[in-house]
Amino acid sequence: MEKTDKFRVAFYIRVSTDEQAKSGFWLDFQKSDLNSMIKYRWEHHGWTHDESWEYIDDGYSGGDLNRPAYKRMIEDVKKRKFDIIAVWKIDRLSRSLSHLLSSFEMLQQNKVDFFSLKENIDFSGAIGKLTFQIFWALAEFERETIKIRTSEGKNASARRWNFIINSAPFGYKKIETSGNITKSLQIIPEEAEWVQKIFDMCISGMPLNGI
Numbered sequence: 001m002e003k004t005d006k007f008r009v010a011f012y013i014r015v016s017t018d019e020q021a022k023s024g025f026w027l028d029f030q031k032s033d034l035n036s037m038i039k040y041r042w043e044h045h046g047w048t049h050d051e052s053w054e055y056i057d058d059g060y061s062g063g064d065l066n067r068p069a070y071k072r073m074i075e076d077v078k079k080r081k082f083d084i085i086a087v088w089k090i091d092r093l094s095r096s097l098s099h100l101l102s103s104f105e106m107l108q109q110n111k112v113d114f115f116s117l118k119e120n121i122d123f124s125g126a127i128g129k130l131t132f133q134i135f136w137a138l139a140e141f142e143r144e145t146i147k148i149r150t151s152e153g154k155n156a157s158a159r160r161w162n163f164i165i166n167s168a169p170f171g172y173k174k175i176e177t178s179g180n181i182t183k184s185l186q187i188i189p190e191e192a193e194w195v196q197k198i199f200d201m202c203i204s205g206m207p208l209n210g211i
Contacts, residue, residue, distance in 0.1 A: 005046045007124070008082040009038060009115070010053035012073055014092045017059045027058060030088035037086065037117055045124075053082050062095030077110050084124055090116040101139035108132060171195040 013030045031054075041047035055073040070093075076082070085107065087093050093116075094100045104123075107114055113124040114132075122128045154164045163185050168174045171192045172185040201211045 007045070007047050007084055008053065009041075009047045009049045009084045009086050010055065010073065010076070010082040011049065012055045012070065012085055012087050012093060014057040014060060014062065014067070014070075016061045027056060030092070033088055033117055034086055047084070062091055062093075065094075065096070065099055074106070077107060077112050080110065080112070082112065084113045084115055086115040086117065088116075089118040090121060098142060101135060101142065104132065104135050105139055108136070 011031065011034050013027055013034075015027055015030075035049070038047055038049045053076075055069040057067040057069040060067045060070075073085070077085070085093075090100070093103060104114060107123075113122075113128065115122050115124065121131065123132045158164050163174060168185055171188055171194070173188055175184055175186045198211060
């Protein structure tokens with residue numbers, strides 16, 4: 001990396017309502033630490049920051065994925081308004097592992113790097129790229145694990161003679177018994193009458209457009 005290179009760095013800062021009373025998580029405290037980091041990185045890595053690249057969610061939980069400043073930042077990521085997102089601590093971005101990994105994936109797709117001050121996580125250099133590949137592998141592993149668990153759950157439910165498709169076919173409705181554990185189908189007489197008529201027309205040789 002040439003020292004003359006300049007990299008635009010955005011700040012994402014978040015505190016929840018409960019954390020506002022804790023000095024270590026004050027908005028000003030996070031911002032002050034990040035600004036100090038920028039001064040050092042400007043001299044050694046060409047990192048630069050502007051207040052227009054600050055995204056602050058005050059009073060939002062890390063588990064809340066509907067944060068206004070976060071959503072605005074994501075829109076600006078897609079517009080390539082900056083090159084790096086810096087946070088004071090990684091859980092400021094999200095407390096959900098799956099959301100965190102999907103955020104990293106989205107940043108990579110838009111060629112925006114990530115930096116966390118307290119954990120010293122930096123995706124902007126050669127080592128950072130390697131670190132991101134580890135996070136990417138974790139994301140892939142989690143997705144595959146979820147798929148396997150979902151498939152295994154459906155298979156186990158089907159072996160108990162449960163109906164596992166989300167929506168019931170025309171002529172039936174889903175019913176739950178045994179404490180909502182067993183799910184099966186029940187015929188709807190009014191719709192079943194039409195199903196029988198359609199079936200009779202079909203076996204009589206009537207074309208589908210005629211039916």
